[in-house]
Structure formats: C-alpha cells, structure tokens
Amino acid sequence: MVFVLLILLVTITGCSANMPASSNEDHSSTHLPQNTSPTIETGNETPEVINIPSNPSVEYDPAWPDQSVKSSNGHLVNSCVPNELRDKATTLSTSDGVYLSALVLGSGDKGVLLAHEQGYNICSFVDMGPELANSGYLVVIPEYRNHGASQNIPEDDQNIDRDADAALSELKRLGAKRVFLAGASCGGSTAIIAGVRQALPIEGLIILSSPAQCGPYDAIPSVRKIKALSLFVFSPGDYGGSIEKEVRKLYQASGATDKEQIVDESEWLSWNRYVS
Template sequence: MPEELRDTATTLKTDDGFRLSALLLGDGPDGVLLDHEQGYSICSWLETGRRLAAKGFRVLLPEFRSHGASENDEENGRIGLDAKAALAELKRVGAKRVFLAGASCGGTTAIVAGEAQSLPVTGLLIMSSPATCHTVDAVLPVRRITAPSLFVVGSDDMLGAVEREVRILYKNSGAKDKRLVVDEDGFHGTDMLRRSRNHERIQTLVSEFVEKHARG
C-alpha cells in the first residue's frame, strides 16, 4: 500500500465475527463499492479507487476474508457477508447512495449484498462475475437491480466458461439500460484493466460508466 494511503485503512466486522481490512478513500454522499476477485486483494482496484476518490466519490475497497490483511476463514464460503459489511460501512460514514462494482466473485457478492441493503443503487459494474459463487447466488437479486448496468468479460476466459456465466447475469438483469462488452482477450476480472491488449479502452469504458452513474 502506498505510504500516503495508510491513514485511509480501516477495519470492518462481519455479521459472523470476522475482521476485514479495507481502504476508505474520498468523501461525499456518492458511495462506490469495489469488490476484488478471489485470490486478489485491495490492490486490484486501487488505481480505479484513487481516480474515483479524486473525482469526488466516497470509495470503499474491502479485502475479503482469507485475503491480504483480513482475518482467515478456513471455510471461506460466506464471502457475501464481507460485501454486506462493506456496504454498512459506506452508509455509516455518510454515503446516501451506492454504485456497486466487483470482479469475479466480488461482483457476485456486490449484487447480492447491494440489492439487499437500504441505500439506493445508482449503477452496477460486473467484470467476469459468475452467476453463483460459493453459497452466493446472484440470479434473483440481479433481476431486482434496475440501475444502469455494465457487464464486461473476456471471451477466452476459462475457455468461454466465464462468458457463459456473465451472460446469465446479463440476461437476468432488471436494468433497462444495460450493456454487455466481450473483450477478445482471455483475461479475468481486473486483469482486463491492466493486461488486456485493449486495457486502455476498457479502463476508459469503466471509468466513464462509473463516473456517469455513481452521482445522485
């Protein structure tokens, strides 16, 4: 973590008693949740989070249980509670609405936790997220999210298996304003923002979509 961001670190506590590390960047009433994929950490969304905070958004980057500096959970099956704890923290610190974003299972949990909480959802960004992850099933919740939604996936990710999963979420999305973007490279989640041959285009697409829809 960059030294200048160490004072933005915070700790979240889940409903089942686990302590999670997190970064809270920026301020204001427009909240943005950035959930990372399994096997990654806060760092996967860090540059995106910093850019959004500089634009006037209140951004929370939680670190799932058994990842990074968060407490270890040998079962690791209740990650939906981690996204729930992150959204509760955004509300506690003053967010009046929230934009949901997540990569891989982070997107699955963002959908489920975001649909169930009380803050208005202004938008949804999904990158390589399966319809279900562990015990978290996002198919019914995504039908109830009507905010503008963007689904991004690599065409060759796991030989097309991930694209099929993302298409399930896209098909079931309750948003009238929704878009599916398939990148021809096979990178997964936030790796598309850095490693795809089209990473600059994807970065611009993601940034413009969040900035457009995250404000109330």
C-alpha cells in the first residue's frame, strides 16, 4: 500500500505520484516548480550497514504504562508498534535528562525525522517509517515526553523542542549527513525550531497542520531560515478552524523559494488517514 504521506514526499521530490483525490492544492502563491527535488530520491536502495553502538535500555516510568511494553533488547516501546518493529526501538536522552522511546529504521547518510502531534503517539508514522527505510533512508521516529512509552514528566510539558533535538542528534550519531523534517501539529513546529539550530543541512520540510506558535515556541523565526523545498498541508476543520491561519503564517514566513501549500478539504486532517 502506498501511504499518502509518502506520496507527499514523493511529490515534492520529483518522482511520479498522484495526490489523493480529496486534496485541493492551493497554488495561488506557490513558487514550487513541477517535478523539482529536495534531493531525496525514492527507490529500492540497499541501506548501508553501519556498526555503531546501540543506546542502552533505561528503567523509567512511561507516560502511558498501559500502552507500553518492552522490546527484546529491553527498551520501552508503545504497544501500538507492530511486533516485527519492536526490536528497532531505542531510548534517547534529552539535554534536560528526559528519556524518550523512539524507533530507528534503516541506515545511511540521508536522515528523516518524523515528529508526531501532541496527544497522540509514535504510531502516527509507524507505517511511513519502514517505507522510507526500504527506500534507503535513516529514519528516527521519537515519542515526545509525556506521551506513550516515553518518560512521564508531569511537571514539564513545555520542553518538547528538546525532544526533537534528541532525535536529530541520534540521526547525526548514526551517520546522517543531511535531514528531511516532517511533523504534524506541534511536532512540525518543534521540528522546524530544532532543525534550524542543529548542524545537519536541511533537505526538505513537510508540515501537517502545525501552528506557528506552539506553547512557548515560535516557529516563525526558524522557518524563515529554511531554504529547502517546503510543503505546508492543512485542513480547514483542524482545531475548530483555527489552524488554517497558523499554517498560512508559516507558509508566508517560509524562507524557501520553492514551497507549496496544500489545502485538504476534508473536515479535519486525520493523521491515521494520512499514514495508512
């Protein structure tokens, strides 16, 4: 099955793919030439095998214990992750000492960060990750603090930008030389902010109904600095209709010469529909 978010990636990378019939592209102010590419190319590449020490497993209290299980190598992972992927689980440590559950899929020097929305979990992108890994990408899907199998820190739900930092650091540690950022809701906002302040060149950006302002974090200054091809998707029904203005702010502020804005006319942008 070809997943819709993968189609979005393929579309802005210049490969042949059709957008779902429910999408209505808004080209009124886009500069994105047809069939241009942010240098991510799909194909049946064999990922390079690298010998880098894995992260140790850690004992901590997961945010959602009833949805958390241990992988064969002792890492906590969300029970929504299929059995065949659970041995890809790892534990990340943030700069402020929070432990995150994450999936690491594929290998190579082309990294992809897939950042889920607040209130959901790693499985927003669990179908998408293997597709990208099989196409030759190193993919990290973190679960943010206070979500799923990541650490429960009830007194702190504001520092999720550090969670995105940790995921990007893991991509770099594992050999990524460039990164593609993709995120939903606040996952997209924090991916923008963290992506700009880390050292990996940004090859492309996909935003799915992400606010310009997520809690204390303003993504506008950072999105101005991203010059790579960028795609901004929203549904007018998301967040009671408030998200359209937010995504348009990001689109207008984007520093990319080649960018596109897509309006999904469904009542709301269902993450499950977009990845399954």
